Amino acid sequence: MRVLLVEDSKRLQATISAALRRSGYAVDVSGDGTEGLWLAETNQYDAIVLDIMLPGMDGLSILKKLRQKAEPQRVILLTARDTINDRVHGLESGADDYLVKPFALEELLARVQVLCRHTYGIEQPQIKIDDLEIDITAKKILRAGRLVKLKPREYLLLEYLALRAGQVVSRSDIEAHIYDGETDLMSNVVESAISSLRKKIGAFNPKPLIHTRHGLGYILGSNPE
Amino acid sequence: MRTIRQQLTYKLLAGFVLLLGLGGMSVYFSTRHTLLKGFDETLRAKAIAIAALLQHHEHRLDDRIQGQLSSSFDRREATDFFETWDNNNVPLLRSQSLGDSDIQWRDGTLKNPIIWDAKLPTGRRIRAIGLILKQEGRDKDGKSSASNDIYLVFASGTRDLDNTLSILAFVLVATGLLLLTATMSVVPYVLRRELAPLNQLADKAARITADSLETRFPVATLPGELAPISRRLNDLLARLQCAFERERKFSADLAHELRTPIAELRSLAELSLKWPGARQADTDSEVLAVALQMEGMVSKLLALLRSEQGVLTVTSEDVALLPLVRNVWKVFAEKAASKNIRWGVNIPDQTNVNADPILLRSILYGLLDNAVEYTPHGGRVSIECETNARQFMMRVTNTSEHLTAEDVSKMFDRFWRKDAARFNDGHSGLGLSLSRAFAQAMGFEILAALDCKSQLTFSIFRVSGF
Numbered sequence A: 001m002r003v004l005l006v007e008d009s010k011r012l013q014a015t016i017s018a019a020l021r022r023s024g025y026a027v028d029v030s031g032d033g034t035e036g037l038w039l040a041e042t043n044q045y046d047a048i049v050l051d052i053m054l055p056g057m058d059g060l061s062i063l064k065k066l067r068q069k070a071e072p073q074r075v076i077l078l079t080a081r082d083t084i085n086d087r088v089h090g091l092e093s094g095a096d097d098y099l100v101k102p103f104a105l106e107e108l109l110a111r112v113q114v115l116c117r118h119t120y121g122i123e124q125p126q127i128k129i130d131d132l133e134i135d136i137t138a139k140k141i142l143r144a145g146r147l148v149k150l151k152p153r154e155y156l157l158l159e160y161l162a163l164r165a166g167q168v169v170s171r172s173d174i175e176a177h178i179y180d181g182e183t184d185l186m187s188n189v190v191e192s193a194i195s196s197l198r199k200k201i202g203a204f205n206p207k208p209l210i211h212t213r214h215g216l217g218y219i220l221g222s223n224p225e
Numbered sequence B: 001m002r003t004i005r006q007q008l009t010y011k012l013l014a015g016f017v018l019l020l021g022l023g024g025m026s027v028y029f030s031t032r033h034t035l036l037k038g039f040d041e042t043l044r045a046k047a048i049a050i051a052a053l054l055q056h057h058e059h060r061l062d063d064r065i066q067g068q069l070s071s072s073f074d075r076r077e078a079t080d081f082f083e084t085w086d087n088n089n090v091p092l093l094r095s096q097s098l099g100d101s102d103i104q105w106r107d108g109t110l111k112n113p114i115i116w117d118a119k120l121p122t123g124r125r126i127r128a129i130g131l132i133l134k135q136e137g138r139d140k141d142g143k144s145s146a147s148n149d150i151y152l153v154f155a156s157g158t159r160d161l162d163n164t165l166s167i168l169a170f171v172l173v174a175t176g177l178l179l180l181t182a183t184m185s186v187v188p189y190v191l192r193r194e195l196a197p198l199n200q201l202a203d204k205a206a207r208i209t210a211d212s213l214e215t216r217f218p219v220a221t222l223p224g225e226l227a228p229i230s231r232r233l234n235d236l237l238a239r240l241q242c243a244f245e246r247e248r249k250f251s252a253d254l255a256h257e258l259r260t261p262i263a264e265l266r267s268l269a270e271l272s273l274k275w276p277g278a279r280q281a282d283t284d285s286e287v288l289a290v291a292l293q294m295e296g297m298v299s300k301l302l303a304l305l306r307s308e309q310g311v312l313t314v315t316s317e318d319v320a321l322l323p324l325v326r327n328v329w330k331v332f333a334e335k336a337a338s339k340n341i342r343w344g345v346n347i348p349d350q351t352n353v354n355a356d357p358i359l360l361r362s363i364l365y366g367l368l369d370n371a372v373e374y375t376p377h378g379g380r381v382s383i384e385c386e387t388n389a390r391q392f393m394m395r396v397t398n399t400s401e402h403l404t405a406e407d408v409s410k411m412f413d414r415f416w417r418k419d420a421a422r423f424n425d426g427h428s429g430l431g432l433s434l435s436r437a438f439a440q441a442m443g444f445e446i447l448a449a450l451d452c453k454s455q456l457t458f459s460i461f462r463v464s465g466f
Helices: A010-022 A033-042 A059-068 A084-092 A105-119 A152-163 A171-178 A189-201 B004-056 B063-073 B159-194 B196-207 B227-274 B283-309 B321-338 B357-374 B405-410 B431-441
Strands: A002-006 A026-030 A047-051 A074-079 A097-100 A126-129 A132-135 A140-143 A146-148 A210-213 A217-220 B080-085 B091-094 B114-119 B125-133 B150-157 B317-320 B342-346 B352-355 B380-387 B392-399 B444-450 B455-462
Touching (some): A002 A010, A010 A026, A010 A105, A033 A059, A084 A097, A097 A105, A152 A171, A152 A217, A171 A217, A189 A210, B004 B114, B004 B125, B004 B150, B004 B159, B125 B159, B159 B196, B227 B283, B317 B321, B321 B380, B352 B357, B357 B431, B405 B444, B431 B444
Parallel strands (some): A074 A097
Antiparallel strands (some): A126 A132, A210 A217, B114 B125, B317 B352, B392 B455
């Protein structure tokens, strides 16, 4: 999952982005409203954490511009404004969620995760494909009832494929949602990650679940057709 | 607790009872006087008629005369009575209506008769008049002899008069009681109705809370006596509303200003606790910086509060201005140089200002800090001073950008910043409020003005008469 954080406080930028990355998200960070809008418009984010008071352009204006362009990104507003009117105004402007400072990091992470799930129409935090079980909340993978240990990036890739299970996911989609702007994308980085993932989830059951559609991308499912 | 309505009710009723009593008594006694006067005139006329009859018949009333008078002096239906005596107090004549009773004699003359009230032994109340009839005495030969005066008392029963007066008294008392009863009902009703606006004011005032200070009392619909009170209450509410809104805004601003540093502290701590390996080397210094930022804000707020409450200790001495300005500028010189800000001072040597040196330094610090922070790259900051024996004027001017006249009017508001976004630059939006508060504590004032060339000038001057 790829998340955009637009927040002018350097300290909050550092802590929130670190927490998101530790939780398995690819994170892009901006401290300026104008730059934040540009990033949101030019990348595919699964969720955007948006401060309201920003230099350049305030968060509500960014949100309105995104909604005017029918950008589908899920947005959680992060602000020190705590009155009912502020919340109502923020939600009416198109925000999907609203979190008041100071907040618990755990709560922010949980809300971001819910937003990401909703992006793909998944209501439950557990996804089951054949004998593969993915617990998005606990970040835990079971294959044939046995725990599969994955690296963070591998987990991200599997989670993304699981959220779009049954659909062909292109290489560019994977790049856009799994890797942030700071990652140096080599030409075969996605193929290498897919290969590694196949080995690890096939360790307890050789039945393939990740199938290649040449020229199109990859599909996760028990039945390749 | 006695209310105005109760007091008015009691006093109006007491006044009405007094006036009613006095009025009733006046009617009664004037009527009684008139009736008695008429009664006495009749009594006198009847007495003189009897006297004339007696003189005409030489004090001898034969049966024919007695018969003529019987209708008036009939024993059974008697309303009039008379009795005569001679000089020796020997009874001469008496009406049959007297029966065995006598009427007590009192002196009186024909010209000046005496009238009095009496009661017959039978218990009958009468009103009597006494006359002396002068009679010259004659002997057998018709010659004059000693006088032979006749004493006449004539009386009439007062039963009809008494009945009339009793009926009058009864009517007056009954009417008075009726009026009193009606008044006791009408007065409270009228007072309640007329004083209803007071109750409405009280009810409305009772419903006003800190959340409904926008309420206003009606003025146009109130009686003339209450309209000024209503206007004063409205003025008071307007002042309270302003004060409450200012305090609410201050509280909201303060909470807002504290939320971000608290969020920073919390996220730093939670990140370190959840992922100890993710703890950055500068975490402690960041925590310290946030703490110092919050401490600075609290210190400024306390100083502002003390200044506004007038509990700031202010000393006064001659302060050499030019060395002070140069000393304060040193703090910002490096930052100004990094932004290519040009700096100019036009303060005559030996310029002294009578002020508190610490507060004056704080004011200069705040103004120059603000100037260097918000002057754009390549701009200019200048400070100049005009002073004489009576006046002092210092101006701090800097190049500005994107400022409007409305911004200038809000510059001294607590927590106001042009850009709503809060940077981690150590500025809390309190510096200018604090500078103005310090200036006012010393008897100075600070005004801000923006000219057409986007030059922002803060003028510091002594308030005349301070």
